[in-house]
Amino acid sequence: MILRANAVGVDDSDDCLTLGFAEESDGSGPALVLQRAREFAEKDVKAGTATYCLTTDTQTTTYGGIESWQLAEGWLKLKLSTKAAEDLGCDSDLIIQFAPIHTDAVRTAFDRIVKAP
Numbered sequence: 761m762i763l764r765a766n767a768v769g770v771d772d773s774d775d776c777l778t779l780g781f782a783e784e785s786d787g788s789g790p791a792l793v794l795q796r797a798r799e800f801a802e803k804d805v806k807a808g809t810a811t812y813c814l815t816t817d818t819q820t821t822t823y824g825g826i827e828s829w830q831l832a833e834g835w836l837k838l839k840l841s842t843k844a845a846e847d848l849g850c851d852s853d854l855i856i857q858f859a860p861i862h863t864d865a866v867r868t869a870f871d872r873i874v875k876a877p
Contacts, residue, residue, distance in 0.1 A: 763781060763783060763791075765781035766782070766783060766859075767782040768858045770868075777798070792854075809823045811823050825845075825847070826844070826874055827839045827840065832863075833860045834859065839852060840854060
């Protein structure tokens, strides 16, 4: 599956870090958002949701599930676990294309969201 993102956004708020991709420049259409909370409650730890999440434009969400990734100028390739792909209703191989000018911002936000302990 390929998402051609004409909108890329990073929001670094007090409670979470968000990286979003949307097909349309106004943020509509097919989309994928990655988020990580700054802190997790004990209930999140117990529920297994004390990690990053991925959410689609249909508000379908899964926690964790990125098995591998490659990031280069203008694209991000994700390999999702079978469960994450099923939860999100997409292929396990996902390529997100975006304007190369966003590569550094995507790299920084992605690293902080997905690679965080």
